[in-house]
Amino acid sequence: MAVKKKTSAAAAPAVLSPRALGRATLERQLLLRRAEMSAKDAVHHLVGLQAQNTKPPYYQLLARLEGFDPAELAALMESREVVRIVTLRSTIHTHTADDALTLRPLVQEARDRELRIFRKRLVGVDLDRLRDLSRAYVEEEPRTPKEIREALLAEWPDADPQALSTAARCVLPLVQVTPRGVWGKSGQVALTTAEHWLGRPSAPVPAPDATVLRYLGAFGPASVKDMQMWAGLTRLREVFERLRPQLVTFRDENGVELFDLPDAPRPDEDTLAPPRFLPEFDNVLLGHADRSRVIPPQFKGRNGLGNQAYGSVLADGFLAAIWRLDAGRGGTPTTVTVQGLRRLGAAERDAVTDEAVAMLSVMTKAVTDSNGYDVRFASFIDFDG
Numbered sequence: 001m002a003v004k005k006k007t008s009a010a011a012a013p014a015v016l017s018p019r020a021l022g023r024a025t026l027e028r029q030l031l032l033r034r035a036e037m038s039a040k041d042a043v044h045h046l047v048g049l050q051a052q053n054t055k056p057p058y059y060q061l062l063a064r065l066e067g068f069d070p071a072e073l074a075a076l077m078e079s080r081e082v083v084r085i086v087t088l089r090s091t092i093h094t095h096t097a098d099d100a101l102t103l104r105p106l107v108q109e110a111r112d113r114e115l116r117i118f119r120k121r122l123v124g125v126d127l128d129r130l131r132d133l134s135r136a137y138v139e140e141e142p143r144t145p146k147e148i149r150e151a152l153l154a155e156w157p158d159a160d161p162q163a164l165s166t167a168a169r170c171v172l173p174l175v176q177v178t179p180r181g182v183w184g185k186s187g188q189v190a191l192t193t194a195e196h197w198l199g200r201p202s203a204p205v206p207a208p209d210a211t212v213l214r215y216l217g218a219f220g221p222a223s224v225k226d227m228q229m230w231a232g233l234t235r236l237r238e239v240f241e242r243l244r245p246q247l248v249t250f251r252d253e254n255g256v257e258l259f260d261l262p263d264a265p266r267p268d269e270d271t272l273a274p275p276r277f278l279p280e281f282d283n284v285l286l287g288h289a290d291r292s293r294v295i296p297p298q299f300k301g302r303n304g305l306g307n308q309a310y311g312s313v314l315a316d317g318f319l320a321a322i323w324r325l326d327a328g329r330g331g332t333p334t335t336v337t338v339q340g341l342r343r344l345g346a347a348e349r350d351a352v353t354d355e356a357v358a359m360l361s362v363m364t365k366a367v368t369d370s371n372g373y374d375v376r377f378a379s380f381i382d383f384d385g
Helices: 018-028 040-043 056-060 071-077 097-106 108-119 126-142 145-155 161-173 196-199 209-219 226-230 237-246 346-363
Strands: 083-085 092-096 174-176 191-193 250-251 258-259 276-277 311-317 318-326 336-341 373-378
Touching: 018 161, 040 056, 040 071, 040 092, 056 071, 056 083, 056 346, 071 083, 071 336, 083 097, 083 196, 092 097, 097 108, 097 196, 108 336, 126 145, 126 161, 126 336, 145 161, 174 196, 174 346, 209 226, 209 237, 209 336, 237 258, 276 346, 276 373, 311 346, 336 346, 346 373
Parallel strands: 336 373
Antiparallel strands: 083 092, 083 174, 174 191, 250 258, 276 311, 311 318, 318 336
């Protein structure tokens, strides 16, 4: 572990550089080396996969697991061992069934905040009745958001339609049922309750302590603010203070206190970090308030990450490029286009190309079909020019 030592006579916490923090997080995110781990165990270890779109969870596991086959995660979806549900940061995540039934109650505070934003557009709406009506309706059979909205409008015709459907999502733990999210299949969004889909009740609202420890195991070392940003929760300082005796602490270069598990890996900051292709909205890029451990400050807010058409390329452990995949049609090759956010050296380009081909060999037929494949490098984005 590479740290900068303070010269104070007191036993001050070591200071971790952005590179040291990045290597620690990449190790725990299974991105320094692919892990010999099942897809289900990886989803649990990572405390879920960001899943606003249906394909990113598969690409996230491909970047992290040795020998990953999309069919493995698809089978978990179809057997209901993992589900798609709104949890962390009010966004859809792929979680194990156990986590869906515990994390969703834990983050209800965030759903309540979201509901308060829409409350003025729900004048006259009894939320308890809305909850009961919505539950009965979606447990009768999975319903689309449009069907839910129309059913609630029949009860409250003067309410705002969008606010009604948002309220249903906030007061109930709704999961997207298959075939939505299954690799190689398509299906519109259809919703039912997690309890109905999984055949067992949600857990009572748990204490956040265990989730804090799991977060540190997958994203640490991290600050209180980092954890709050990741979860979409507030007022977690007292939880960290309660856990302090079983944690170790560091500081970042700005003096922010960072907490960590004592035995968690913290590799040397010069540890090799191979290139990795990540899909849009990967949690390694979103799991901290201060993202400089993975995103260089000069790229903050300027790298097109908000554009769902683009994924991210890590090189030397940091965001270095964006990428997109264009499926070959009409005899054209399937093409991966990489656009650097900085200049990529010749060795980096070779390593990125190899990683792109490995990705294509698993996720498409491009490497073996008659149309073939192409890896292209677009002109890099010159932020200084």
